[in-house]
Amino acid sequence: MTAPHPFAPRQEYAFTISIELAGLRWVRPSARGDTRAAVYAASGTVEGPRLNGRVIPMSGGDFPLQRPNGVIDFDARYLLEADDGAVIYMQNRGYRWARSAEIAERMARNEPVGADDYYMRVAPSFDAPAGPHEWMSQHLFVGVAEKIPNANRIHYFVVL
Structure with a gap:
């Protein structure tokens, strides 16, 4: 080993x-x-050991570029509001691609697919105010995303 x-x-x-x-x-x-899209952040929640709060409704969205080979290049920007009222700007860049043409078609129809059926990873950056959330502006993060119909669920890991 x-x-x-x-x-x-x-x-x-x-x-x-x-x-x-x-x-x-x-x-x-x-x-x-290529194909360009726009989709807006209608609402959302933030839950975990290091941050809790909500996505500020309609504070931004994602403007992905879909390449001819099926890879989606994300560029999402929106605001989070922590439970203590702090507003945090977030930019998320990343990629999604299906492991087969059949899975890609199901995803395009907004149908459920298994987590192993696609690759969806993001690298966010945060602009947080000075104080208890400042650590977010001082660390790198990696996100592993779940595509669910009409929504995304992204699990974020801070790189130490």
Whole structure:
């Protein structure tokens, strides 16, 4: 057995964001030849050991680019409100792709699929106010996402 690399990152579960999406619009095809979409953050919750609160309704959304090969390139931006009232800006970049054409078709129809049927990972950044949530602006995070009909649930891990 090989010893772990001495600089291998450690991570710790921080929180989960469950977000309801609404208002899907398409630009097909975009001037780039890809498909651009816009979907808005209608509402949501933040729950976990390091942060609890809500997604501020309609404070932003996701503007993904769907490549011809089926990979979706996310660029989501919206606001969170912590239980103590602090407002936190979030930008989420990442990728989603289905493991087969049949799974991609089911996802396009907004049907449930298994977590192992697709890859959906994000790398968020946060702009939090000084004080108890400042740590969010000082760490890297990785998110593992679940695609559920009309929503996303993303589990965030802070890299220590």
